[in-house]
Structure formats: C-alpha cells, structure tokens
Amino acid sequence: MADESSLLRRGTKRARTRHGCINCKAKRRKCDEAKPTCGRCSSRSEKCEWASRLTFRAENALGVEPSSLHRPPGRPPARFRIKDVTAEVIRDYQHYDPGDDLDVSDQSDGQQATAPNDVSPSTVHDQDTPYQEHFNWQHNPTFPAAEPNLTSLRSTDYVPLPAPGDLESIWHSPVATTYLDDSVFLPGSAYLDAHSTFRNHLIQEVRSNVPTRQATPDPTRIEHVWGVNADYNPDTESHITEIPTRINAVEEQTPTNPSAPQLSPEEEFALWKNWFDEVAPWIDKFDPERHFRHTLPVIARSHDHLRYSILALSARQIERKNNSKHTERSLSLYQTAIQLVLPQLHTRSTPVIASCVVLCVLEMLSSSAKAWHQHLDGCAHLLEAVGINGFSGGVDQALFWCFARMDVCGGLIASSKTLIPVEHWADGMDLDGDVERFRVDGGYNVHACEAVYLIAQILDLLAFHSNLAGRVGATPPTCADTDEAYTARWTRLWSHVSAWYAARPAEMLPISCFSTSESPFPKILYSNPAAMSGNQLHHTACILLLRHKPSGVIVTPKPNSIFWHARQICGISISNDDHAAWTNAIQPLWIAGQWMSHESEQKAILQLLEKIEKQSGWSTKWRAEDLKEFWG
Structure with a gap:
C-alpha cells in the first residue's frame, strides 16, 4: 500500500x-x-500464453455451507471443513441448452435428426424440478402440410406446451444457466427463469414444425411495401392467409390468467402514454407507417399477450430511466406476457411474433449487452421459420427491421455474423440484386434500412476476425485477408457503401453542417431519426471496411480517412437529441471513440454516453468503461 x-x-x-x-x-x-x-x-513472433480466469460468485456457491455465507465480517472461522462438490460440478457440466446445437438454416429436408437420447426433454429441465413433475409429455401436433418433412423430427419426442394455468410452477423452478448478465437477468432470478423457459419453447417450436409461411412476399404486398395493412384488423384473416394452416392463427383464444398483475387505470394509462411518447418512436424510426405506435396497440386490444408485452417494455424503460431497483411491476408484466404467449407459439401468427419481438427489445434493454445473442437467438429462429424478411410488407416488415437492427448491434458486440443470415434479409438474391431492390423501392426510410443491410453484409464478410470492430494496432494478415474471393467481395461492398452515400435522398442529407472551435466535433443537424441513424451506420461501415482493407486494393477516388468518419459519428449524436437515433448509436460511438486521442474529444464522448443513459434508459455505462480502459 x-x-x-x-x-x-x-x-x-x-x-x-x-x-x-x-x-x-x-x-x-x-x-x-x-x-x-x-x-x-x-x-513480435513471441509465444502467447494465457492464464485461466476464475471468478467466484456468491450466488452460485453450490458447495459453500450457508453458515459460512452469513458469518459476521472480520471474524475468523474456528475450524475449516473441506466439502466434496464433485457431483455438483458434474451436474452443471451435464446441463443441456437446446440452443447450443441448433442451426435451422443449415438443416436440409433430408438431414437425419439427432438420436432421441441426445435431445430428450429430460435434458432440458432437471428431473427434480416442479416443471418436470407436473406434466405428462406427449408428442407435438403437426400440421398436415408438414407431414412429409417431419419424420425425423418426430423421433426426438418434442414436448407440447403445458396449459397456461400449470405454468405457475415455472417461475419458481431452478434453471441452470450460463448467462453472465449485469442487470435483472442474474443467475437464479425470476427474470432469467422466465426468459429461459420462453427461449427453450421458442426453439422447440421452430424445430418441431416446418415453416408455415412463404419466404417469398405476397405479390400484392410488393407494390406498397411499407403501406400495406396499416389499418390492420385483428378480427379478420386477410393478413395471414398465405397457406391454410394459418387461416385461424389470429383468432386465437387468449386464456385468462388468474395471477395477472392488477394495474390501476392510472398505472396502465401512464404505461401506454410512455409507450406512445418514448418507446414506440425508438422502434418506428425507419418506418413511415409507425406500426409500433399505430397498429400494434390496436392488435393488443384482442391479444392479451401482446398487451402485456407492450406494458412490460414500457414499465421496464421507466425503471431504467429512473434508475429504479424496484423491478416488481415490469417482472410481473413480463412473466404474464410469456405465460399467455407460450400456448400460442404454434400459431406463428403476426400478433405472436409481435409479442416475441417486443419482449426481445425488453431483454436488450435489461440484459448485459455481451449476452445479447442468447436473448435474440430464439426469436431469430422463429422469424426465419415463418419466412419474414425486409420486404414482407406491413406489420411483418416493421417487425423484421426492428429485430434486424438489434441483430446488427449484437453482431458488432460479439464480432460475429447476424443470427438471421444476411442472404435471408431480402428476396434471396445476391448482393447486387438485393441492393437493386432497395434502390427500386426508394424512399428515405428504405434507404436507411439498406444501411442496416450493408452493415450485416460487412459483418458476414469480417466475422472471422476475433475483434472486427476494435482498434487494436496492426492486425496480422491472414489467409482470408489475402484471398481473392475476400478481395472481390470487399471491393463490391465498398462500391455499394460509397454508392449509398452518393445516392442519399434529400431527407437523408444534413440540414446544417459546420465546425466550431467550441466543440471538438462538427455540428451536423438532420431532420429525422432515419437520417441520423442511417448516416451513422454508413460511417461505421466505412470504418470497418477501411480497417480491414485488403493490402493490394487501391481505392479510387481516395476515400476520407477513418478519423473523418469517426468524427462524423460523434458529431451526429452530439448534435441531435432524438432518442430514437440514440438507441442505435451506442455501438457506432464505441467504434468511433477508439480513434479519439484528445482529452476534449474523449470527455465529450463520455458525457454523451452518460446523457443517453439518463434520458433514454438504454445502458451505456459498460461501453464508457470499455473506452476508458482502451484510452488508459
């Protein structure tokens, strides 16, 4: 000392x-x-060795005597006792997570299913949990249209969803988990128990049935991609009549829930008002029809699971914004939403998918960002299974782009590809064909969605880098970096990213742009959140591509430097206070912040991140700490 x-x-x-x-x-x-x-x-061609990293967490102390946990501090124990915890260690290692070995996109119709004893229901939940004791599992019902393709899947004995009334036991059952969350999704918490149950059932539903929607959009939707079904009526069948198996999907009978939270009219009014004023504008930032603000509340009138999902997200956002430790209300609403949506998963209706996406937003708002993939993968598989993509039209399209933006942020955090393969984002054509589709549809909102798509393509290209978004000095060249296919694809992507910037519609151009000595970053003012976020994503794409440019490629005309793009990212967020754009700015700010070396620049970024968290409730502190550590 x-x-x-x-x-x-x-x-x-x-x-x-x-x-x-x-x-x-x-x-x-x-x-x-x-x-x-x-x-x-x-x-330096030196040997690189790593030490083991072990962390003790009191809440996971399976082998610690309770008396030891409650001993008065500063008082040494009178005697020591060694306890054998071998059986508990073996038990934890044998825990099975059904999402670990699932990749729906890689499974063909003729692929053989895993042996039943590999994925039996008894491995999903411990045999001694109440959840396992209360049910007599049967085979899942299958759709007639899916019969020829389900022979191998039926052999795995997937279990049906239990009755809603029996789900009470789920919330009190211990669920083993490997998530490392720093918020409400802590090991052993009711939040994590509910999420684990929801995720497991999502994955089981995807694996137990073949797709029930067509992957190709309905021709009647293509003419008005964003405008279709803006006046969605949940009592009609016009929105989901692609094939007979979904005719009655919307007419689902929502069961009553005896343990539903009792909200006073004033409380529910406040939550709905917060949804309209704060949360829905976040999600609708690329959608001119504002489906989350205008359409989903109408659907929620006749679908309680969607109503509770919306109220849960609104309540959780208020808790985050107020830095409240009292999460009982949002937890109760979250649990109720899951209880009500589980029995309806098999319908794969638009209201069900909407509930899943809204609950995903809640989990992104509440969980450790480094565990985002575990919170997104179940919904990703469901969206893929029903064939929703970026040009599905109407509510489906709005749901897809809401999820796609979260998927891209998760990819930037984890240095990985998006959970929904980027080739499934549009019409299944190649890169050039997909980009042309964006350009043909036109509109500044579609142009902003194209920026998200291009980032997803870049993640798909660079995912072999362990830290693709980091500035960590010179990256040693690899075989992939010098590969001809990599060079060709990099060149095509750079061409499309540059063309995106040159072809921006008037709504995507800045209203005012200038530099001042009072601010370390330029002042760049835009009129709408799609322009703010879309331009930020463009500059992020340029940083990633220039950072990993093949050594033999000469770009003409000479591009702006990485520092220029980084300063543009920071300037956009500092100059525009729109919360909808802020929620998508955290990862671009972290990428740009690594290129800032002056104290005034670093201070401005940290102040901005703190402001975003205080005013929106979206967690930024972890990225601020990452930048502080990087800057030293």
Whole structure:
C-alpha cells in the first residue's frame, strides 16, 4: 500500500494489463486480448500464453455451507471443513441448452435428426424440478402440410406446451444457466427463469414444425411495401392467409390468467402514454407507417399477450430511466406476457411474433449487452421459420427491421455474423440484386434500412476476425485477408457503401453542417431519426471496411480517412437529441471513440454516453468503461 501511495505521489502512471496474456503482463504492456495470439505477440513472433480466469460468485456457491455465507465480517472461522462438490460440478457440466446445437438454416429436408437420447426433454429441465413433475409429455401436433418433412423430427419426442394455468410452477423452478448478465437477468432470478423457459419453447417450436409461411412476399404486398395493412384488423384473416394452416392463427383464444398483475387505470394509462411518447418512436424510426405506435396497440386490444408485452417494455424503460431497483411491476408484466404467449407459439401468427419481438427489445434493454445473442437467438429462429424478411410488407416488415437492427448491434458486440443470415434479409438474391431492390423501392426510410443491410453484409464478410470492430494496432494478415474471393467481395461492398452515400435522398442529407472551435466535433443537424441513424451506420461501415482493407486494393477516388468518419459519428449524436437515433448509436460511438486521442474529444464522448443513459434508459455505462480502459 505504501509503495502504491508513493507511486501515485510521484505521478508515475502504472500500466494496466487487466486480463491480457502472460507475456504482456510480464512486460507491463497493453494487450489487445485477441485470442489465441494477441496482436503484440503476433507482431513480435513471441509465444502467447494465457492464464485461466476464475471468478467466484456468491450466488452460485453450490458447495459453500450457508453458515459460512452469513458469518459476521472480520471474524475468523474456528475450524475449516473441506466439502466434496464433485457431483455438483458434474451436474452443471451435464446441463443441456437446446440452443447450443441448433442451426435451422443449415438443416436440409433430408438431414437425419439427432438420436432421441441426445435431445430428450429430460435434458432440458432437471428431473427434480416442479416443471418436470407436473406434466405428462406427449408428442407435438403437426400440421398436415408438414407431414412429409417431419419424420425425423418426430423421433426426438418434442414436448407440447403445458396449459397456461400449470405454468405457475415455472417461475419458481431452478434453471441452470450460463448467462453472465449485469442487470435483472442474474443467475437464479425470476427474470432469467422466465426468459429461459420462453427461449427453450421458442426453439422447440421452430424445430418441431416446418415453416408455415412463404419466404417469398405476397405479390400484392410488393407494390406498397411499407403501406400495406396499416389499418390492420385483428378480427379478420386477410393478413395471414398465405397457406391454410394459418387461416385461424389470429383468432386465437387468449386464456385468462388468474395471477395477472392488477394495474390501476392510472398505472396502465401512464404505461401506454410512455409507450406512445418514448418507446414506440425508438422502434418506428425507419418506418413511415409507425406500426409500433399505430397498429400494434390496436392488435393488443384482442391479444392479451401482446398487451402485456407492450406494458412490460414500457414499465421496464421507466425503471431504467429512473434508475429504479424496484423491478416488481415490469417482472410481473413480463412473466404474464410469456405465460399467455407460450400456448400460442404454434400459431406463428403476426400478433405472436409481435409479442416475441417486443419482449426481445425488453431483454436488450435489461440484459448485459455481451449476452445479447442468447436473448435474440430464439426469436431469430422463429422469424426465419415463418419466412419474414425486409420486404414482407406491413406489420411483418416493421417487425423484421426492428429485430434486424438489434441483430446488427449484437453482431458488432460479439464480432460475429447476424443470427438471421444476411442472404435471408431480402428476396434471396445476391448482393447486387438485393441492393437493386432497395434502390427500386426508394424512399428515405428504405434507404436507411439498406444501411442496416450493408452493415450485416460487412459483418458476414469480417466475422472471422476475433475483434472486427476494435482498434487494436496492426492486425496480422491472414489467409482470408489475402484471398481473392475476400478481395472481390470487399471491393463490391465498398462500391455499394460509397454508392449509398452518393445516392442519399434529400431527407437523408444534413440540414446544417459546420465546425466550431467550441466543440471538438462538427455540428451536423438532420431532420429525422432515419437520417441520423442511417448516416451513422454508413460511417461505421466505412470504418470497418477501411480497417480491414485488403493490402493490394487501391481505392479510387481516395476515400476520407477513418478519423473523418469517426468524427462524423460523434458529431451526429452530439448534435441531435432524438432518442430514437440514440438507441442505435451506442455501438457506432464505441467504434468511433477508439480513434479519439484528445482529452476534449474523449470527455465529450463520455458525457454523451452518460446523457443517453439518463434520458433514454438504454445502458451505456459498460461501453464508457470499455473506452476508458482502451484510452488508459
């Protein structure tokens, strides 16, 4: 302690290696933590070794005596006792997560199913849980149109959904999990129990039935992609008559729930008002028809699961904005929404999919961003199974782009491809054909959606990099970087990204743009959130492509520098206070912030991130800490 105090008094700056490799720690050098070989060791051809990282968490102390947890602090134990926890360790390692080995897009009709003992229902939940004891599992019903393709799937004995009244036992059953969330989705929490049950049933539903929608959009929708079904009537069948199996999907009988939260008229009024004023504009930022604001509340009148999903998200946003530790109301609404939607999953109706997407937004708002993929994958598989894409039209299209933006943010965080393969985002054509479809449809909102699509294509190209969005010094060239196919695809993507910027409609252009000595970033004012977010995504795409440009490629005309694009990203968010654009700006700001070295620039970014969290409730503190650590 004395040595540390003397170092601080002398102003000596100590290197911070955090969780770097052993070699960088020994030499007290900053490590980029790239695995299996960090950038520093790779550039110096040195051996890169990693120490094991073990963290003790009291809530997971399966082998600690309860008396030890409650012993008064500062009082040494009178005796020590060694307890054998081998059986508990084995139990945890044997826990099965049905999403780990699922990739619906890779399964063909003729593929053989896994043996029944590999994915039996008893491995999904521990045999001693109440959830397993209360039900006599039977085979899932199958649709007649799906009979020829379900021979292999039926052999796995997938279980049907239990009755809504029996689901009460779910909320109190222990669910083993590997998630590392830093908010309400903590191990052992009721929030995580509810999510785990919901996710498992989503995945089982996708695997137990073949798609019940056509992947190709209805021809009647193509003429007015965004305008179809703006006046959606939940009592009619016109919205979901692609094939006979979905004719009665909307006319679902919502069961009553005896444990539904009792909201006073004033409370429900406040939650709906917050939905219209704050939450719905976030989600509708690329949608001129404002389906989440105008259409979903109408559908929710006759579908209680959607009503409770909307109210749960609104309640959770208020809790986050007010930094409240009291999550009982949003938890109760979240649980009720899941209880009501589970028995309707097999219908795959638009109201059911809407509930799933709204609950995904709630989970993104409430969970650790580094666990986003676990919260998105179930809904991703459902959207793929029903064939919804970016040109489905009407409510379906709005639901897709809401999910797609979250999918892209998750890919930027995890340095991975999107959960919905990008080739399924449009009409299933190649890159050039898909881009042409965006350009033909026109409209500034569609232009903003194209920016999301191009980012997804870039993630698909760069996913082999362990830290594709990070600025960590020189990345050692790999075989993929010098591959001719990679170079050709990079060149095509750069051409489309550049063309996107040049072809921006008038609504996507800045109203005012200038620089001032009072601000470290340019002032760039836009008139709508689609322009703000779309342009930010464009600059993010340029940073990623320039960061990973093939060595032999010469770009003409000479592009703007990465620093220029990074300053544009920061300037857009600082100049525009629209909350809808802010919710999509966190990852671009983190990418851009890594290129800022001046203290005034760094201070402005940290102040902006703090402002976003305070005013919108969307978590930014974790990214601010990442930037502080990167800047040292």
